[in-house]
Amino acid sequence: MGALYGPAAFLWIAFGCVLGGAVHDYFSGMLSVRHNGQSIPEIVGHYLGEGSRKVMRGFSVILLLLVGVVFMMGPAELLANLGMKGIFANTSFWLAVILAYYFMATVLPVDKVIAKIYPLFGLTLLIMAVGVGGMMLVKGLPIPEITDPHSHPKGLPIWPMLFVTIACGAISGFHATQSPMMSRCLPTESYGRRVFFGAMIAEGVVALIWAAAAMSFFPNGLEGLNEVLSKGGAGLVVNEVSVGLMGTVGGMMAILGVIACPITSGDTAFRSVRLIFADAMSISQTSTKNRLMLAVPVFAVGFALTFIDFNIIWRYFAFSNQALATIVLWASAMYMVHQSKSHWLASLPATFMTAVCTTYILMAPEGLSLSAAISYPV
Template sequence: MALPLLALGFLALLLAGYHLYGGFVARRLRLDDARPTPAQSVNDGMDFVPARPFYLFAQHFSAIAAAGPIAGPIIACQSFGWLPCLLWIGFGVVFIGAVHDFTSLTASVRHGGRSLAAIAREYLGARAGRAMMGFIWIALVYVIIAFADITAGTFVSGTEELQQAGTRFNAGGAVAAASAMYLLLAVVMGLLQRWLRPPLWLLTLVFVPATFGVAWLGTLVSEVLVLDHLGWALIILAYCCVASVAPVWALLQPRGYLGGFVLYAALAMGVIGVLFGGYDIQQPAFKSWNAGGASGALFPFLFVTIACGACSGFHGLVCSGTTSKQVAKESHMRVIGYGAMLAEAFVALIALVTVMIARPEDLAGAAPGTIYGNGIGRFMTLLVGEHNYRFAVTFGAMAFSTFVFDTLDVTTRLGRYMVQELTGWRGRAGALVGTLLTITLPLLFLVFGGGGSWARFWTLFGASNQLLAALTLMAVGVWLHARRRPAGFALVPMLFVLVVTLWALMRLLLANLAATHGLDVELLNGLGAAAFILLALYLAATALARLRRAPEAARAGA
């Protein structure tokens, strides 16, 4: 009974957080449906398009819930035990992560759908705005490299997510075929909704079952799409280019909507398994204050290893980059901003449970995707039977791949936004050039770095991600201060995250520089850590100077 009680207690914490603390934050932000949103006032049919709240929630949820809330808790649990992970995810998401997402979405909507960097430029000055853009763009490059590398690996036969399932078909080809058909379904759905405008319930009735159908169909045509790791990496980056400049109605919105249902299915399997599976907890609640190695100390590395699930700066980019341009009413922002982050925390809980119920011998040498896929497969057999275990584990691994894949086009689009805001390039030509510049570094890294290189900078990715969250809360706090509104609910968590991530980055800087042997990944990671530290210190000093001043006159429309 311990596992069901833990899950129900965690869910109660999330629900209480939404109604109590989420309501508190909403009152401080003064949401007003009478105030037009950018989606209403601009409505250009490409980037600014009003979306129904449930539709937008699904798209936003699928964009933010990628590999982070799955891989991070699994890695951290094996190092520190499940109890520290559970406490950080539960309380961190209520008081930090969900507040970060909610406030960043609100700030962007109140500023015409502009990015966090543009908001920082307005309140911190032009230099700080450019520094913020540089920080965000570098962080996005890390996201693209990691997720493109992970996704390409899932498309290659014998990938880690599927090799323990006992399947006799080309596992990577099955995932690739299912993913390609899933994207094709999204395009068809977008075209139908744009030109024929059928009711959403009818589209849902047709395309959601089809999405699960292609997961099964992919196992039947697993030998059709077979390439090596580099070939898939190049195709994925080419897809990112197309998705970055395509209208949101053509791919981003329908893909996000359908991907949300895959998340819901994985969540449902997790809930069924946790509550009714009768599994015992196999892992200790607490393991060690220091697991060894350069990033083995619980403080600060627990808080950056779990890069999503509790708090994620990447979410602020999604909120201000794509989601804010589709919000139809301000009252929708609480459930989309605060609520979706709480839902991601539950995704992180399910991922944590998949390692909690695993025997120590089953974890030896297993990567996060394998552990998650096997865990979801065990849960799913409660519905489909033990004789379908092979298919169940395949579905779990393909769900993991889908979460990663769904984030790539959003990240590339956000990187394109950063380049366009920094350079002032507009129109389709500016969008294309911005996209090409954004994928150039990931292209070079994937070509010359080799497959599987993402694991070498996961902790740096996590630290930069959390530091971005601190900088976002900092910008939000300065905005609220300038508007003569209470800002403590944003600035207090900002201080905690800022201290933790700077501490982690300093240790990573020293460790990578000590391990480098010339022009290698360790040197680049060390330089990256140094750049993140310097940019963050500059932005923090600038924000502190602004906060010490008397609040400026209220800006029109802010």
């Protein structure tokens, strides 16, 4: 959990969201709009070449499958721990329910499922953010200052681990894979700033609220947070913070808001895989038969991945997510070059994220496991 890095997380979320994530989301969204809703691998191919297009197709599919699996297992565990009894306290039951919903959201047209249920998800997110943030102020929780000395309880270095651990609240390549769905729904380009840039800023605010809550709610600060994480993972943290700040009823609403976050990512992840395959193979998706032809094998692979250790999947997802964002930023910079405009808005965060991803894969256990003395100079 990124909050274990202390107040440094606040800086990364704030600066990363505005200078990296929102820029990334805006460019990926608007480029999709201007290319008739094409998926991000096709757009990258336009500006970085055919080789990059092929790499992005494979990379995007892997990332989206990991997203779908991660955001299937996480919500299932949270729902099973809401205090219900019988089958409703069974993680496997909720996993089956979420999988069934994901399948419908992947196969059916957007206006049949996703467009109808997302307003409800949005409401729970608002309740969660306002409720948790407001109660922190009411109860006067001691939010750590930026100047307070903190280190990760497990001794993990801030560089580059923090910048990979905290993704969705700062910058996330996964967002680029969702751009085609949003771009196909926009009536005009004028909606782009609020839909792509604005939504990322809102996500950054939510991330700041939860980072502050996680750091300040538990006794002994980060040590207390680490103890709760070791007992029950992020799900237990969410449960204790939500119920502790908002009571049982309000806490349940906040938890549902937290559950809505990953579910609204997982459902569109599998859908995006289907669309990427459809674009790559030029398969029309107007018929249900063609949609099923692509969706069924995708879900078979996703279901198989649920049997792999969650922590392993999460580590590979985290790196893949940031690497994808880096490629999209470079493609955005190249677009600006093609337009004879200043590319620094995209190339500066692209350079930073290139350094993050390179150092991470050199140091991380799932990478080359090299020492900092070797990884940092490289």
